[in-house]
Amino acid sequence: MSVFEQELSREISRRKSAKGAVASVVDEYYAKRAEASKNEEEMRSKLREIKEKSIADMDGLVKRAKASFERNGIKVIIAKDAGEALKAIGGAIGSDKQIVKSKSNTCKEIGLEALEREGREITETDTGDFVVKLVGEQGIHQVIPAMHLTPGQIAEAMGKKMKKKIPADPEKITHELAGYLREKIKGAEVGITGANVLTASGEIVLIENEGNISLVSRIPKKHIVVAGIEKIVPTLDDAMHVVRCATLWGTGRPWPVYLSVISGPSSTGDIENELVKGAQGAYDVTLVLIDNGRSRLQKESPEMLYCINCGACNNLCPAYRQVLGFFGARYPGPKGIVYAALEGQGKQNYLCNVCSNCEFSCPAGISLPEYIRKARGKLKMETDSEMIKKIREFGNPFGKVEKGKIPDKLYCC
Numbered sequence: 001m002s003v004f005e006q007e008l009s010r011e012i013s014r015r016k017s018a019k020g021a022v023a024s025v026v027d028e029y030y031a032k033r034a035e036a037s038k039n040e041e042e043m044r045s046k047l048r049e050i051k052e053k054s055i056a057d058m059d060g061l062v063k064r065a066k067a068s069f070e071r072n073g074i075k076v077i078i079a080k081d082a083g084e085a086l087k088a089i090g091g092a093i094g095s096d097k098q099i100v101k102s103k104s105n106t107c108k109e110i111g112l113e114a115l116e117r118e119g120r121e122i123t124e125t126d127t128g129d130f131v132v133k134l135v136g137e138q139g140i141h142q143v144i145p146a147m148h149l150t151p152g153q154i155a156e157a158m159g160k161k162m163k164k165k166i167p168a169d170p171e172k173i174t175h176e177l178a179g180y181l182r183e184k185i186k187g188a189e190v191g192i193t194g195a196n197v198l199t200a201s202g203e204i205v206l207i208e209n210e211g212n213i214s215l216v217s218r219i220p221k222k223h224i225v226v227a228g229i230e231k232i233v234p235t236l237d238d239a240m241h242v243v244r245c246a247t248l249w250g251t252g253r254p255w256p257v258y259l260s261v262i263s264g265p266s267s268t269g270d271i272e273n274e275l276v277k278g279a280q281g282a283y284d285v286t287l288v289l290i291d292n293g294r295s296r297l298q299k300e301s302p303e304m305l306y307c308i309n310c311g312a313c314n315n316l317c318p319a320y321r322q323v324l325g326f327f328g329a330r331y332p333g334p335k336g337i338v339y340a341a342l343e344g345q346g347k348q349n350y351l352c353n354v355c356s357n358c359e360f361s362c363p364a365g366i367s368l369p370e371y372i373r374k375a376r377g378k379l380k381m382e383t384d385s386e387m388i389k390k391i392r393e394f395g396n397p398f399g400k401v402e403k404g405k406i407p408d409k410l411y412c413c
């Protein structure tokens with residue numbers, strides 16, 4: 001067997017076992033979800049209502065949220081794009097070097113790792129994201145990024161990093177990793193998190209099952225929150241509904257294991273009634289609100305901003321389950337295919353078979369397939385006009401034909 005054949009056969013068996021793992025995770029998810037909720041339709045329509053209202057008034061909510069957070073002692077920076085966001089985060093980090101972070105799709109979107117220079121160390125504390133980075137792969141799911149990796153693969157990569165033998169056992173791997181990450185969090189000066197939802201009344205809401213987000217946001221002296229402006233809803237009641245939906249559609253459970261509501265830096269007035277910042281939690285809190293194309297999306301494709309990142313659209317997607325999330329722009333899965341289409345990456349959207357399972361699965365009822373259809377229509381128009389132009393110029397749709405050479409583009413009508 002050639003080296004190529006050996007590698008191919010290894011890759012095929014890896015994908016087979018990964019697909020099996022994904023199938024069992026998804027089956028378990030549906031069983032839990034059915035048990036956890038009897039009123040999904042009601043929850044969906046309320047979520048849709050909250051998101052429609054919030055996205056229609058996105059600018060107004062940003063202004064109100066900024067004023068509320070600042071009143072509560074949280075610094076707010078509004079970043080137009082990824083570059084501005086990185087500059088703002090870098091400024092908030094200052095000369096501190098030890099940084100821990102929790103899983104955040106927004107941090108991925110802006111390429112936070114660009115700040116890992118000048119001696120800074122940014123440690124990921126989410127088990128799945130840490131493991132994916134360690135193995136040198138990319139996350140395949142918004143909520144369970146490492147679900148395609150086997151315990152054997154993870155134990156091997158961790159063994160190399162920690163220079164000791166790690167048994168290929170999920171419990172032992174998790175405990176080993178938790179100990180390692182706890183030490184990193186204890187020594188960190190800055191904690192960076194995302195936010196699941198923000199309110200115009202000045203609350204940052206974070207949900208998690210592992211407990212790392214609470215530690216990252218409380219133990220270091222500085223907490224930097226990085227979130228898209230579409231995450232703001234008017235009230236804490238609205239936010240709690242988003243939390244319920246994100247948890248149910250994301251994990252199949254009714255509530256997350258941990259729920260944090262942060263409305264200001266840690267403080268106490270216990271000594272002589274003088275308010276002092278910094279008791280046990282972070283005493284310096286900065287919120288970086290990111291636009292990065294969201295204002296444009298609000299006008300062109302507002303529904304895409306209704307997304308609460310639960311990842312449910314992946315679960316019934318036949319393409320996702322075959323390609324295992326290694327497609328799409330910004331996010332894996334159907335939502336990523338739509339972003340790829342919106343960002344002009346034409347080929348990606350032909351991975352979708354427009355079955356509409358994603359729309360059916362989405363708690364916000366986003367018509368993802370409709371975006372794909374529109375993108376294909378646009379692509380077809382561009383291709384048609386290119387072919388017509390070439391037929392006029394060269395008498396054929398391929399352009400200049402040279403004997404023995406395959407044209408760069410082959411079209412099919």
Ligand code: SF4
Nearest residue numbers: 307308310311313362
């Ligand atoms: S598009 Fe819908 S199902 Fe997919 S991640 Fe967003 S909210 Fe969840």
